[in-house]
Amino acid sequence: MLGKWSLLFSHMCSSSSSLLLLWTLVGLDVVEVSGSQPGIPLSVVKLWASAFGGEIKSISAKYSGSQLLQKDLWAITAPRPGTNSSSEPGSPVKGRINPKNAACLAAWEESGGIRGSPRKHGESFQTAYRKRLLGPNLGPPCTEKYKEPEKSVRVEEIDGVKLVKNLALKLEEVFWKKAEATRRLVEAAEEAHHQHEDNPDLQYEYFNAVLINEVDEEGNNVELGGEFLLEPNDHFNNLSVNLSLSVVQVPTNMYNKDPDIVNGVYWSEALNKVFVDNFERDPTLIWQYFGSAKGFFRQYPGVKWHPDEHGVIGFDCRNRKWYIQAATSPKDVVILIDVSGSMKGLRLTIARQTVSSILDTLGDDDFFNVIAYNQEIHYVEPCLNGTLVRADRTNKDHFREHLKKLFAKGIGLLGVALAEAFTILNEFNQTGRGSLCSQAIMLVTDGATEMYDDVFEKYNWPERKVRIFPYLIGRESAFADNLKWMACANKGYFSQISTLADVQENVMRYLHVMSRPKVIDHEHDTVWTEAYVDSALKDKSGPSLMTTVAMPVFSTKNETKNQGILLGVAGTDIPLQELMKLIPKHMLGIHGYAFAITNNGYILMHPDLRPLYQDGKKRRKPNYSSVDLSEVEWEDKDDILRNAMVKRRTGTFSMEVKKTVDGGRRVLKMHNDYFYTDIKGTPFSVGVALSRGHGKYFFRGNVSVEAGLRDLEQPDVALADEWTYCNTEEQHEHRHLTQIQAIKMFMTGRRTHLKCDRELIQEVLFDAVVTAPLEAYWTGLALNKSENSDKGVEIAFLGTRAGLSRTNLFVPADQLSNQDFLTAEEKEGVFNADHFPLWYKRAAEQVPGAFVYSIPFSTALENKSVVLASTAIQLLDDRKSPIVAAVGIQMKLEFFQRKFWTACRQCTALDGKCGISCDSADINCYLIDNNAFILVTEEPSQTGLFFGEVEGAVMNKLLQMGSFKRSETQHHISLSPKLIH
Template sequence: MAGPGSLRRASRGASALLATALLYAALGVVVRSEQQIPLSVVKLWASAFGGEIKSIAAKYSGSQLLQKKYKEYEKDVAIEEIDGLQLVKKLAKNMEEMFHKKSEAVRRLVEAAEEAHLKHEFDADLQYEYFNAVLINERDKDGNFLELGKEFILAPNDHFNNLPVNISLSDVQVPTNMYNKDPAIVNGVYWSESLNKVFVDNFDRDPSLIWQYFGSAKGFFRQYPGIKWEPDENGVIAFDCRNRKWYIQAATSPKDVVILVDVSGSMKGLRMTIAKQTVSSILDTLGDDDFFNIIAYNEELHYVEPCLNGTLVQADRTNKEHFREHLDKLFAKGIGMLDIALNEAFNILSDFNHTGQGSICSQAIMLITDGAVDTYDTIFAKYNWPERKVRIFTYLIGREAAFADNLKWMACANKGFFTQISTLADVQENVMEYLHVLSRPKVIDQEHDVVWTEAYIDSTLPQAQKLADDQGLVLMTTVAMPVFSKQNETRSKGILLGVVGTDVPVKELLKTIPKYKLGIHGYAFAITNNGYILTHPELRPLYEEGKKRRKPNYSSVDLSEVEWEDRDDVLRNAMVNRKTGKFSMEVKKTVDKGKRVLVMTNDYYYTDIKGTPFSLGVALSRGHGKYFFRGNVTVEEGLHDLEHPDVSLADEWSYCNTDLHPEHRHLSQLEAIKLYLKGKEPLLQCDKELIQEVLFDAVVSAPIEAYWTSLALNKSENSDKGVEVAFLGTRTGLSRINLFVGAEQLTNQDFLKAGDKENIFNADHFPLWYRRAAEQIPGSFVYSIPFSTGTVNKSNVVTASTSIQLLDERKSPVVAAVGIQMKLEFFQRKFWTASRQCASLDGKCSISCDDETVNCYLIDNNGFILVSEDYTQTGDFFGEVEGAVMNKLLTMGSFKRITLYDYQAMCRANKESSDGAHGLLDPYNAFLAAVKWIMTEFVLFLVEFNLCSWWHSDMTAKAQKLKQTLEPCDTEYPAFVSERTIKETSGNIACEDCSKSFVIQQIPSSNLFMVVVDSSCLCESVAPITMAPIEIRYILWYNESLKCERLKAQKIRRRPESCHGFHPEENARECGGAPSLQAKMVLILFPLLLMLFSR
């Protein structure tokens, strides 16, 4: 029975409640009473569930046993702080040696090629049956081998991705648009046959080599090992080695280029189409060390990009694509005033050269027109003679040759080249001519510069591409060197014979990096002289839309786009400038498909890789990431414990170099270690320090196998039968796995398999469960489930893991991580059982998760739901389900929002609005004129135009462009992290017509939180909080100044050290206009003599 005091308190409470209700009624507000959620009850539930689930996780993972075993060896280990600067220098030295081996192989090919050519005399009637890569092993209907298609033995080779190859011989690919038996090709193939023995010798010396090749200036491509090439679905092989970056980079020096395009009225129709394709092909030949601009001219000058008036921009992919888009809008009209355009081009080159921003090397003007009424010698005399350091390349568009002589003269008088382009099929071959002209000074200097490309994914071989689709496309860099004619009579002509090269997969670089010394979150990375990433764990070159595809800008991702916290580019610029040093900053590293974030401080150490344009960096995380320990056990002990069948090692780590000898290639790393330790393979080269630590980890972790076996044998039918897998990983990449159910009964069949990249040790990172456990408080477990589990219903499992530290202090290295994987249904059942407990003695609960007035959730430290009454919400972000509560938790500080950026994102393409600046760029006028032209000149079109070539090259490319629905973009998105110091909290949220209460309580020894929410108040006025990325719009079309600023922005870069832009002994007579040159020689010499005598 209630006492009087209680009645008075109740009376006062009722009066206050009545007064409050009357006040809200007077204000016209109706407020429903909130559901009271006792904090003590939620705390009881959380404690009960936490104790139960930790007990299961600790028991089946064996975490306490493993911690105890490492403690037993505590006195026998030595902990060392990693010297980051010494480490990065050592790694750079290792890479330098590896790169040097590759470049020496290429140098031997150069010497052999030049010697073979020197001994060869050209024979126009030479008949030589070579192995044509397309025709080999092909027979006619009578069963006879085709001409150039002799029998060529091919066998699968695991070193070459199991492709069928011939490791004794090379074969030759000739582009489809070239004649296989052209005398120039036959002679080149004949003398280059001597490269076969050098290819084989190189491979014997360095069995880690992959493709070696010689790309001829005549267009053929000799490749070792020999392989059969398959045409595409149109029966065409479009590959031309002279278009590849490695060829262009090795053949020429960096250049500044101004492209002048005639858009006068005579350039209408087909001529304009050919002119645009010519410009596009020239852009294809420009690389990141080049600079350019495009000016259209008639009676006025029209910069294709108006805001880049009077300057040049770097020829990176983004800028080239931007210009291509504007190029499509050009339209012919008016009269061509070439003199104005030439004056502008010379002034731009001169002014830009003085800024020091460009290539500071070769300079060229590319003139694309259907004719010139004058030779404009006064302009050349003013700007370019007598040195003639700006080369003029002229492209006559169309079949008419009325003005050809003037264009020939301009090219010949300025060390350039003249070509006539009549059809689209002619464009490619004619554009390539200018590269061989630019190579002349380098050839005369006889400077065999070694060049290295940026990282790229090669798709030369269709069958290699298909194979790579399943295995993941391979990033590589190419080392290349030019091959020169050594014949005395041709020295002043500077004849380039071609380029030799070999590919170096980026994974070869990673093999030189001891991942175990970099710690759990540490990594190595390398960049080019332009700041582009060569290798970095955050580089994502592919995206998925139906199937994996290459991102358009994958090879030019800047370091600042992955290490974006360095807003001032301090780290990037120091590395570009090839400095050695240290830099520190707080970073936000994303894991688990970018949806979770780890906030830590990284120390970066960097230096240059000598003999290459690359710089190397190493990132070490502060705390446990800066420490390394050495254990010590006998080889006999370690070998015994390595023999257990549950032991595996990281396949992508290099414990032993199995590439040095062919007989070792079939060995797994574990097999190689065993043979090495038993002394059965003296030729094996292994990392002794790493193997010593592997032995230590094998010995210390060995008892856990017997422990797991005992658990499995003693496990009753009903107890904890939801636990399916126990696993362990150590800092040396050693793993152990134990199944508590049959393999066929596993809920997640992919876990810890080779395809499960996130959860296994690989060249870039430790497993996800290891990395996340390392950031938890020692002794606690981190739990996670796949995202969107409730809707996708793919792998209904919970993974739990905890870290094992050697010492009880922050500087102690994390030596291992252990964990279990259990069924989600089992895990959730434990949660619902715990949430039905009561504190009252009579067993009557004041509140229950079964009540319709409350919703109970279990979320992790990043806000993802592991348990909900609505199963479809499992794996979703809590803010999307309970936006009002999540918003309140952010306001109260229980969770914090971290803004992240993705500069490698892909977004849906938006249709670009028309600029509509002037008539030249008016698509409506262009359309009307195109219709008129089609009607009046259709017959001429069919006669002059190679229709088949156009259909396959131009229209197919445009059709594919239309199909492309995603394009590179930058995005911003949030991630959420709980505040560790706040263990529990409760609150009320004032909504439009009610008050919503909630309680959040941390689950002990975990990364989990129980959240109980009043469900009677929907609070629908508060929008859900989403993690969806938002595209960052830098360029606003109505803000021209902002648009221009971004286009003009140029990050610090380092120019290639070598430059061969000019040579006084160069013989410029071979300029595409030999027949007309003599007639104009007086015109060439007269102004030169006049200038000389006037000085």
């Protein structure tokens, strides 16, 4: 195979008419598309294709070392005389690399090894070459150090059900540890409050998160500031923190020294020792905190807070989802907003803001609707008459847009509106689709002329299942008494909102009333949030995604026990990156992945969950936390997978899928098998997807620990940064260790407390030994400069299924055309927690031995103009064989294009005079890859573009011919907002 690309030529008539001739080359096939006039002979095109394809593949194979590595692997798995030759999965296959294998040796010498190297009889070329490189006095004897070890390989089919159940158990353990840490906070907070007696005159200096380390004009610490030691900590992404103390944040609209605040801060100081103890028990913890019902927020570790550009910190812990979910039960809510004539002007503005703030307090487990009323009732969203919708981000934003359209006129008939609200709640509850828990009516109005006791008697008494929360808008109190009576008669709460500044504090009060049943019954329910972005804890790639475990904190004092007083909520954050480290990526294969969803079907983690816009500004998408599984696994038209996981079932599912890679520019088609189960003690379910074919099989390789560690410590070796070979986070003394150092200590027994994945380590040691010859091979190519005519090749690289990589530079690092390649700056080019490198993925879908070529789309600058070539390495010459590695090279685009133009000057003329070439003014030549992106063109600005953008008519012709197929995919980024019922 010459690789996967298409070679396009178009012959232009002198009259500048449209394209007349076109040939495509895919692999070795050249097809004439059209042409009624004399053009380029087909034989010439085939000649050019053969010349270019043969040379570029030869260069790619030579510098990548693909033939050497493939033959070494086949030598390992080849049966020895007298052994079973079966290569079926599960049957052990043992063998020994034979350094004298003629084919293997020929590959070395043919590909640029040093000629004339004296070798003893029977000595491998690798050993002899190492001796020459090291010399007689450098390191241990090469014959001993590089002795070929005995190796064994076994291919097995992956048990997807067992795999997902094991993953669920690991996740369950992590979630349980975080929940226990939160429970200890709850117990300590309740005990501290129980022992405290409120003192309205208490004076207490505490560390205010905004004021710490601030000084006045005279250089003195400001009040509530003080000197607070902060040190950068790598566990918190080098944020400066204090691991001994917490800090307290008070909302901007509240007084820092309010007696309620000071008393609460005083007794909650007891949490400091629990924070520290939790962190010592579980060093993987990050933020721990207590959010008070009074409004203050205690956070550990201590960190300084900075106001925004307007000098304001808008954070109020009581508005956060973790607080609201823990403080209240799921609820069905109907919001009634008065739009009669008396609500004109400022009152309607305050009413809109009040409704918007109420929507902020609703979470994904809640359901709602908004009805405006005057002499008639008007559903704010006309399409949703007589029903409720889930209170996710998309739906709430949709309703906010409709609130802007409201205007005031006429008279207000509240009785009709109340009757409609009661009817909706009753009928929706009977469908079984709602929260099946609490129900409430929020009434936003400037007054009520009567009590409407007849309505309440008909719909709500004597059970009083629906609570009424009236919000009186404006300063006048003429009609306040009727509203207060409604609240008291229906187990609700009355609030008056006079200005926009009063809205948030008054709206929040209803939450404490809704929490009373839970408080009285002392139900310390553990709640878990959906994925959300923590703006404080960010890394190079931007803010971190996380979930929170939270529990309510109650007053246990005898005198208030039956009043149902909520003190606040304690919580702990869990970065999703920590959860992703538990995924056995080497078992999932190149295209496989793990994912988790909430009880509402929203994604907790998934490779296609991208919370930020890819525009370089790291802007958050508005609905990133409520992306439904059906929006990324969109081929499941009947939501079979989603519904089974929401119902917390254990099972399997299969379907054909199209997965986009390279920023959505390319599509890989495959058949996935899904395996799923629930995570006990949480509202989450987890699944794994395995692609059929090579993705269903894995191999177990075995080498000696000594040999593996020796080759693992070579300077050209690196391990996947985001994979966990050993857990170095659980013990403080291990945090300074690299993964390779940790592996060495674990495998030699020097650190018995290290928790490591022995199976993964065994695979990576095997990979280190098997790929070790590449180091000498690449070094030989680099040193043999006198015979190296391929000056455009810059890097050779290798990646294995166990996350091991090797690289070799053929030019100095500062002369690389694309210095971001194989670094964290190009995330698609390296092993990540949720995906293999792009060059590995694409190579795996080609015929083994065929190279796939592309221009990285991040290479926008001229000095980054490169071409990548990669090919997959199979363990066995068998369809069921796993892809164990991929190798490739990076070469200069100019070098690659020069080879192309040179090839296109050849012809079959005996005198060597070619009448036709790509140099001709009336011929346009293109080289495009297997996804129709231009690799070579006479117009440099078109390089990297989709061919259809440049030659749309020709692209259509290629589609009609079947040379390319149009692939349509759906991505949740581009979906228009939809209402989820």
